[in-house]
Amino acid sequence: MIPFTITQAPSTHEAIQAAAAGGRYIAGGTTLIDLMREEVERPDRLIDINALPLKHIRAEGPDLIIGALARMSEVAVHPDTRRLHPVIGEALIEGASPQLRNMASMGGNLLQRVRCPYFRMLDAPCNKRIPGSGCSAIDGLNIGHAILGTSDQCAATHPSDVAVALVALEATMRVQGPQGERTFPVEELYRLPGDTPHLEHTLLPGELIVEIRVPGLSYSRRARYLKVRDRASYEFALIAAAAVIDLDGGVIREARLAVGGAGTRPWRLRAVEQALKGKRLERATLEAAARTAVEGARPLSGNQYKVELLPRTIVRALELAGEIA
C-alpha cells in the first residue's frame, strides 16, 4: 500500500470540502482497502465518513429511506425493509459473506468496483485501470463477463446484487456535493463502458451519496431475487434477476425486472416488462417474453451460456414471484 493520510470527517459539509480538495471517501472499505493493497487504487488522502449521521433506515409513508452508511446486514433485516420491499433484503443476503455484509455500506456497495480478474492484475492490460491499454478479458478469461452493454474496450459486469433490486424498484439516490444537492435514479448512477470504461459512474467530483429512496409499490411484496452462481452462497452472480409482478387472477398487470451478471451495469429490462403486460403467468408465455432480453446480446468466447441462462433465470424468478401469496 502506498502511504496516505486518513482523517475523520465530523460533518457532511466538511467531508464534501475535503473530497473537493482531492480526498477519497472511505466507509466500509471492503473494496477500497483490498484494491489499495494491490495498488490498483492509490489515493493519498482518505476521508473516513463513518461518523456522519447517514446510517438511518426508515419508512416515509410508502417509501423506504436508506442512509448511505447503513450497513448491508442492517438494511437486510430492518422491519421496514421486510415490510415495504422484501426483495431488497433478499438481494442483500445473497451478496458477499456475513462478515462483509456487517462492514459494507449501502453507498459503497453501489460504488464497488468490478471483479474482472484483469482489473486487479497490474501486469495485464485493462482499459478500466489504464485507459487505452487494451482489454485482456475480450480474448481471455471471460466466463463471468457481460453479454449486454459491452464494448470492445470493456465487458466487466457490475457486481452488486442490491443495485439490481434497486433498479427494478426505480429507487432514487440523493447526493450532496460542492455544487449542492441533486436526486436521480440509481439506474443513472452507472455509465456504459463505451470508449471510456475508466469512467464508471455519473457522480461529480466530491459528490457524496447521502441516501437512497425506494418508492412505495403496491405489489412490492410479490417479488423475488434469484441468483444463479457456482456455489450456493458467498459467490458473485453468473446471472441474477429481480422480478416484481402485479398479478390479477393469474394475469400479469405490471412487472418490474432487472438483472445482474448480464450487463455492464445493473440492467433494467423494460422490453420484457412490456411484453409481460396482460399476459398469463405461464411457462410458455414467460419464455417468449424473456427471450427478448437477449436481443442484441454480444457473448464472448467463454460466456455464450449466459444467452441461455439469462432468459431461464428470468422465467424462474417470475415464477417464484408468482408463487408468493
Next chain:
Amino acid sequence: MSDDKYWDDARGDVDIASTRALSRRSVLQLAGAVTASTTIPEAFANTTPAAAPTPAAAIAAKVSFSVNGVRHSLELDPRQSLLDVMRERLELTGTKKGCNQGACGACTILVNGKRIVSCLTLAAMHSGAEITTIEGLASNGDLHPVQEAFIKHEGFQCGYCTPGQIISAVGCIAEGHAGSAEEIQFWMSGNICRCGAYPGICAAVADAAGRN
C-alpha cells in the same frame, strides 16, 4: 529488488531492528521474506513496483479502542489493517491472516459485537470500538461454549481457520442464524476450511447454538 513489498503487511510497524530479542514469529517472518525475495521471478516482481515506504513517509494516526476488555491507545501507520495491529502490535496472534483480501474469514473478529474480517479494515477507523478476538472468549479459565463444542465435534484439522470459525460462529449464533444445518452452512459461508472439516464445524455450531 526490495523486500519491503513482501514484508510490509506482515510486519506492521514492529521494529525488526529493535533491541528486543527476536521472537519465534519474527524469525519465521524473516525467513519467509528471504524465501519470497529469492523465489519470485524478477519479471513478475518488476510489474508491481514496491512503494518502499520510508519512515519519513509514514504518517502516524492515533486510535484508541478496547480489545478483550483492555483499553489501548496507539499511534500507528494509517495503512495498518485491524488484523495487523491485533497480531503485530498487540501480539494477539490467535487471529489468523489467511488470504488478506476478505475471502477466507480466518481473520474474523467481533467489533462492537458484530463479526467482521479484520484484514479489510484500517485500524485507524476504529476509535472507540469494543473488539473481541479469540483470546477474549474464555472467561476465568473456562472455554466459551463454542470453543468447547469445536473440541467435542472435532471442528478442525490443521486449526488455522479455527479462531476465525469460532468467532464467526459466536456471531452467527448471536444473530440467530444457527437454527438448522442449512442455515448454519449459509451463514458460516464466509469462513473457508481447506481441510474440509465442515461437518464437524456445522455440528459444533448447532450444538453450541442449542446449548444457548
